[in-house]
Amino acid sequence: MSSRFISFEGIDGAGKSTHIAAVAAWFEQRGDTVELTREPGGTPLAETLRGLVLSQPMDAMTEVLLMFAGRRDHIVQRIQPALAQGKTVLCDRFTDSSFAYQGGGRGIPEPQLNTLADWAQRTPDGWVEPELTLWFDLPAAQAATRRAGREQQAGETADRIETQELVFFERAREAFARRAAANPARIERIDASLSVEAVWQQVLAVLVRRYPA
Ligand SMILES: Nc1ncnc2c1ncn2[C@@H]1O[C@H](COP(=O)(O)OP(=O)(O)OP(=O)(O)O)[C@@H](O)[C@H]1O
Numbered sequence: 471m472s473s474r475f476i477s478f479e480g481i482d483g484a485g486k487s488t489h490i491a492a493v494a495a496w497f498e499q500r501g502d503t504v505e506l507t508r509e510p511g512g513t514p515l516a517e518t519l520r521g522l523v524l525s526q527p528m529d530a531m532t533e534v535l536l537m538f539a540g541r542r543d544h545i546v547q548r549i550q551p552a553l554a555q556g557k558t559v560l561c562d563r564f565t566d567s568s569f570a571y572q573g574g575g576r577g578i579p580e581p582q583l584n585t586l587a588d589w590a591q592r593t594p595d596g597w598v599e600p601e602l603t604l605w606f607d608l609p610a611a612q613a614a615t616r617r618a619g620r621e622q623q624a625g626e627t628a629d630r631i632e633t634q635e636l637v638f639f640e641r642a643r644e645a646f647a648r649r650a651a652a653n654p655a656r657i658e659r660i661d662a663s664l665s666v667e668a669v670w671q672q673v674l675a676v677l678v679r680r681y682p683a
């Protein structure tokens with residue numbers, strides 16, 4: 471069985487979580503063993519960091535360092551072992567989110583992010599990066615409306631990052647777009663502004679094209 475590493479990206483409320491389980495089911499139906507995980511998080515240490523980074527006041531450099539520290543632990547403790555076992559790893563967010571949120575959103579310069587990515591993703595067994603990234607793209611205002619609906623429905627409250635102003639998410643979206651333009655072989659744009667069914671059909675089309683039976 472060949473291993474795969476696939477990430478799901480987009481601004482908060484874009485609809486990643488709505489489709490990730492169906493993608494997992496699609497791979498499982500083909501006989502893959504799927505490891506579903508997320509960032510920040512995915513290991514006990516990284517989940518602890520997630521709790522802190524989404525709740526505690528901190529400056530932008532502290533935030534980005536915690537994101538990449540958690541990522542390193544996640545890679546070494548969970549992603550690499552799963553890939554070594556031939557699993558299909560589906561990860562809700564990865565490094566593109568750091569370029570979007572800490573880069574685009576907070577203004578951390580790209581060279582610094584590249585250095586941190588190099589520290590986190592370079593391991594004795596090689597460079598760890600998704601082979602495919604599904605980028606759920608939609609305008610920041612539409613995402614905010616969806617988040618508000620979700621909060622009302624689920625009785626959730628927005629976390630420290632979700633409470634950022636609209637322009638933060640507009641900058642994050644632009645940064646995702648730059649990443650997609652710079653990595654056309656890896657990042658597939660999904661028009662997430664459409665209905666759930668229309669979004670799923672786009673996701674399915676990418677899967678069928680990239681992973682023919
Ligand atoms: N295509 C769609 N049309 C309308 N509403 C949608 C669509 N996709 C998802 N939603 C709704 O929008 C909200 C946000 O979706 P979801 O939780 O999947 O986003 P997300 O990208 O995982 O967000 P986050 O990164 O904040 O966890 C949910 O209430 C979901 O039901």
Ligand SMILES: Cc1cn([C@H]2C[C@H](O)[C@@H](COP(=O)(O)O)O2)c(=O)[nH]c1=O
Binds near residue numbers: 482564567569572
């Ligand atoms: C990986 C990563 C994530 N973030 C932000 C993006 C979201 O606002 C939260 C995670 O919440 P979700 O409901 O699980 O999407 O964290 C970030 O700012 N930088 C990152 O590298």
